Amino acid sequence: MRNIYSIIAKQIVEEAGRIIREARETNTFTFTFKDDETPISNLDQQVQDYMTKRLKDSFNIQVMGEENCDDIDASKPYWAIDPIDGTWAFITHENTSAINLSLIENEEVIVAIVYNPFTNEFFHTEKDSLSYIGMLTLPLRPNNTVAVVNFKPEREHPIVKSLNQLFKEDRVKKLTSIGGSITYSMCMVAKGAFSNYIAHFSKPAHAWDLSAACLIIKNSGGYVTDLEGKEIDPIHHKGFIVASANATARDDFLAMVNPLLEQFSQAE
Numbered sequence: 001m002r003n004i005y006s007i008i009a010k011q012i013v014e015e016a017g018r019i020i021r022e023a024r025e026t027n028t029f030t031f032t033f034k035d036d037e038t039p040i041s042n043l044d045q046q047v048q049d050y051m052t053k054r055l056k057d058s059f060n061i062q063v064m065g066e067e068n069c070d071d072i073d074a075s076k077p078y079w080a081i082d083p084i085d086g087t088w089a090f091i092t093h094e095n096t097s098a099i100n101l102s103l104i105e106n107e108e109v110i111v112a113i114v115y116n117p118f119t120n121e122f123f124h125t126e127k128d129s130l131s132y133i134g135m136l137t138l139p140l141r142p143n144n145t146v147a148v149v150n151f152k153p154e155r156e157h158p159i160v161k162s163l164n165q166l167f168k169e170d171r172v173k174k175l176t177s178i179g180g181s182i183t184y185s186m187c188m189v190a191k192g193a194f195s196n197y198i199a200h201f202s203k204p205a206h207a208w209d210l211s212a213a214c215l216i217i218k219n220s221g222g223y224v225t226d227l228e229g230k231e232i233d234p235i236h237h238k239g240f241i242v243a244s245a246n247a248t249a250r251d252d253f254l255a256m257v258n259p260l261l262e263q264f265s266q267a268e
Contacts, residue, residue: 005059005103006111006126009079012054013099016047017117020084024093024118031091039087040067047083051101055079061103066208077105080207085114086181095119096180098187102211107235112212114183123187123216131190131220138220139192144249145173148185148197159198159240162260171256186213186243190220195249196242204238211235217243223250227258 023029023043031041048065055063062072065081072078079101084090086097095118103111114123123138125131131138147163166172178185182199189197190213201209214224214234223244224232229251232241244250 003111003126006124008058009055009101009103009111009113010122010124012051012058013101013113013115014122015054016051016083016099017115019043019047019050020090020097020099021117024090029091031087039091041084041087041091043090044083044087047099048081051081051083055081064207066206074104074107077103077110078207079103080211082183082208085183085209086179089180094180096178096184098181098184100181100183100208100212102207102215104207104211104235109211109215109234112215114181114187114212114216116181116184121184121187121191123190123213125216125219127215129219131216133187133191138190138216139222139245141192143192143195143245144252146176146194146196147172147174147253148176148178148188148194158261158264159257161264162257163198165260166256183210183213186210186224187216189243189245190217190222192245195245196253197244199241199243201238201241204236205234207235210237210241213243221246223247225250225254227254227261229254 020043029041029043031039034040045067048067052063062078064072064078082100084097085100090097099115101113102109110127112125123133163175167175185197188194211234217224225242226232227240
């Protein structure tokens with residue numbers, strides 16, 4: 001990380017991660033449910049408030065976040081925070097939650113951070129740079145063999161049927177359903193653990209949802225597209241996303257899954 005924005009942002013995110021980790025280790029957190037029946041812990045707001053104050057104290061830049069955030073002027077630079085992406089995983093003591101932080105200017109991500117405080121995996125990048133986990137350049141290894149799905153799928157969903165069929169035919173070597181943070185799973189594609197990852201947004205995404213992970217994947221040589229292979233809008237996207245480690249992984253996977261998806265969708 002080269003510029004002052006990245007250096008200070010890294011310090012803020014790491015401290016926020018310590019707060020989350022210690023609360024989970026001591027089981028000193030509470031949670032309730034939002035109107036959409038998704039959980040929210042007291043740590044979500046606490047961590048967002050901490051990060052917002054630190055960012056505002058350090059920079060003369062707007063800050064928005066998932067939890068009760070202020071309105072911002074999107075024509076000016078702003079920070080976007082998701083204090084705990086994957087709250088279900090956090091409250092059930094899984095290790096697949098993450099902190100998302102992006103600096104966005106003119107609808108482009110300038111600085112991107114995704115941090116898993118439980119595994120201490122710190123993914124980061126900047127515009128026109130490489131992507132890293134810690135000090136190591138991404139990807140750590142090439143991967144064209146693993147497909148992953150994560151959008152609360154029903155077993156009879158056409159996507160699930162399509163992926164299961166590919167697995168039965170040995171065209172996908174490993175099929176995994178993973179919960180928790182979508183951005184952490186996307187960064188595992190950038191890392192080289194997965195070749196492709198599928199998720200679904202039934203409502204338009206917010207700036208704090210996908211933007212950091214999208215730039216991390218892009219700067220690692222990967223792609224985030226829709227099912228047609230078109231690059232998504234990382235700030236406002238709605239619908240399916242396919243995160244792919246490289247062009248070969250993207251093209252091969254979409255060529256395999258789309259005919260089956262059409263077949264199973266027509267059968268319903």
